[in-house]
Amino acid sequence: MKRRYYNRYNSANRAASLMERMEVGGIVGPGNHAGKREILVEDAVG
Numbered sequence: 001m002k003r004r005y006y007n008r009y010n011s012a013n014r015a016a017s018l019m020e021r022m023e024v025g026g027i028v029g030p031g032n033h034a035g036k037r038e039i040l041v042e043d044a045v046g
Helices: 002-009 012-024
Strands: none
């Protein structure tokens, strides 16, 4: 996900800031040893 935002905004700092805000907001979990994050919210379709 971070890679997708990095490409869109062309800034690693902005992408990292967005990921940190999503972690604080409870949307994603902390990064693991491989840099991957667990998504904590379910898809809200409808």
